[in-house]
Amino acid sequence: MRRVSILGATGSIGQNTIDLIDRAPGAYDVVALTGGRNIAQLARDAIRLKADVAVTAHNECLDDLRDALLGTGVEAAAGQGALVEAASRPADWVMSAIVGAAGLPPGLAAIQQGATLALANKETLVAAGPLVMRSAYQSGSTVLPVDSEHSAVFQALGGEAMTSVERVILTASGGAFRDWPIEKLHSATPEQASTHPNWDMGQRITIDSASMFNKALEVIEAKEFFALRPDQIEVLIHPESMIHAIVGHVDGGMMAHLGAPDMRHAIGYALHWPDRAHLPVERLDLAKLGQLTFRAADTTRYPALALATRVMERGGMAGAAFNAAKERALDAFIGGHIKFTEMAEVVARVLDVLEADLGHIEAVFDLDNILKMDHLAREEADRVMARAL
Numbered sequence: 001m002r003r004v005s006i007l008g009a010t011g012s013i014g015q016n017t018i019d020l021i022d023r024a025p026g027a028y029d030v031v032a033l034t035g036g037r038n039i040a041q042l043a044r045d046a047i048r049l050k051a052d053v054a055v056t057a058h059n060e061c062l063d064d065l066r067d068a069l070l071g072t073g074v075e076a077a078a079g080q081g082a083l084v085e086a087a088s089r090p091a092d093w094v095m096s097a098i099v100g101a102a103g104l105p106p107g108l109a110a111i112q113q114g115a116t117l118a119l120a121n122k123e124t125l126v127a128a129g130p131l132v133m134r135s136a137y138q139s140g141s142t143v144l145p146v147d148s149e150h151s152a153v154f155q156a157l158g159g160e161a162m163t164s165v166e167r168v169i170l171t172a173s174g175g176a177f178r179d180w181p182i183e184k185l186h187s188a189t190p191e192q193a194s195t196h197p198n199w200d201m202g203q204r205i206t207i208d209s210a211s212m213f214n215k216a217l218e219v220i221e222a223k224e225f226f227a228l229r230p231d232q233i234e235v236l237i238h239p240e241s242m243i244h245a246i247v248g249h250v251d252g253g254m255m256a257h258l259g260a261p262d263m264r265h266a267i268g269y270a271l272h273w274p275d276r277a278h279l280p281v282e283r284l285d286l287a288k289l290g291q292l293t294f295r296a297a298d299t300t301r302y303p304a305l306a307l308a309t310r311v312m313e314r315g316g317m318a319g320a321a322f323n324a325a326k327e328r329a330l331d332a333f334i335g336g337h338i339k340f341t342e343m344a345e346v347v348a349r350v351l352d353v354l355e356a357d358l359g360h361i362e363a364v365f366d367l368d369n370i371l372k373m374d375h376l377a378r379e380e381a382d383r384v385m386a387r388a389l
């Protein structure tokens with residue numbers, strides 16, 4: 001039996017992973033499931049899947065988790081240390097699907113114990129790409145992409161040498177506001193931003209799709225994952241979300257990956273890799289679809305994309321700063337404290353401040369310093385918002 005752990009089991013990616021595991025009774029031995037505040041779901045799945053341990057990220061939720069697991073034989077634990085401990089338990093395959101930079105330490109722990117890491121948590125590579133890749137090399141862990149665009153690139157590459165790759169095109173639906181007049185964007189509410197035209201995802205990534213911060217993170221993730229230069233990565237608006245990415249080769253040939261917008265494809269691909277297995281996803285009927293459309297991505301409408309280029313060119317700790325500032329700005333938008341269009345302004349100002357101190361950006365690239373930068377950027381984002389917005 002294959003030993004698997006799911007970090008972020010109660011979320012959208014986590015539940016889709018469990019859906020696939022449920023369809024193969026007896027094939028998987030579940031080691032650890034982790035969640036946040038959704039204790040009922042975490043306990044229900046941990047009992048049903050006979051997990052060794054269930055962990056909540058929040059210490060104050062431990063009593064509820066203990067009560068829910070009483071007499072079931074599933075161990076209960078809580079807190080950041082327990083997340084890392086759970087991720088360190090020997091497993092063959094670990095899904096990294098915690099949302100935000102909180103996913104970095106447990107994801108890294110899974111890599112360090114040598115598991116195959118299915119990486120949905122893009123923030124891990126944005127904040128700590130070189131550290132993650134170095135750790136995987138040292139432990140012999142395989143990191144597989146789960147973000148649909150990166151899974152698509154991985155599949156379109158089909159094992160070809162990266163020297164044959166001229167460019168990589170990541171597609172984007174354009175999010176909830178792609179057809180709104182730019183002048184109206186400042187009035188967008190969290191509720192309006194939480195509806196995605198094609199994908200069913202967690203709230204934070206859905207809002208990040210509307211602002212294109214999600215695509216900005218993915219551009220940086222692609223650079224780190226596939227060791228690309230910033231000028232090799234393009235973003236293309238593709239409202240139908242059927243083509244997930246295109247690899248352009250030096251001979252002018254382009255390999256596109258198509259599939260229905262259902263995360264179970266990318267999750268299942270990572271679960272069964274290097275083989276393929278039957279997956280319960282819709283098959284595309286291209287004749288019925290009729291046409292696929294494309295438009296250029298506009299950095300005036302989507303300033304997050306220009307910020308991604310800035311971060312990639314800056315390198316070092318800029319990714320960690322960018323992600324943390326974005327997370328704070330997103331918290332503030334969801335909380336109704338800043339406008340939709342102010343999120344990019346906050347992030348740009350945080351980068352202005354932190355980039356001015358090279359000691360910060362060029363510090364030794366280890367987990368401690370990355371987490372320090374994450375903390376610093378959150379504080380700076382709060383200062384920027386308190387001062388100017």
Ligand code: NDP
Pocket residue numbers: 007008009010011012013014034035036037038039057096097098099100102103120121122123146147148199200201202203204205263
């Ligand atoms: P969700 O918000 O649906 O789920 C997030 C998970 O992380 C939940 O299990 C949640 O627990 C847990 N969690 C929340 N905060 C913390 C914390 N501080 N510490 C530990 N665990 C925490 O997110 P998604 O599933 O949408 O996304 C997960 C990751 O996958 C993100 O990085 C996202 O960018 C990426 N991704 C998601 C896609 C999607 O289709 N959803 C597509 C591609 C990438 P609880 O709910 O119990 O509080």
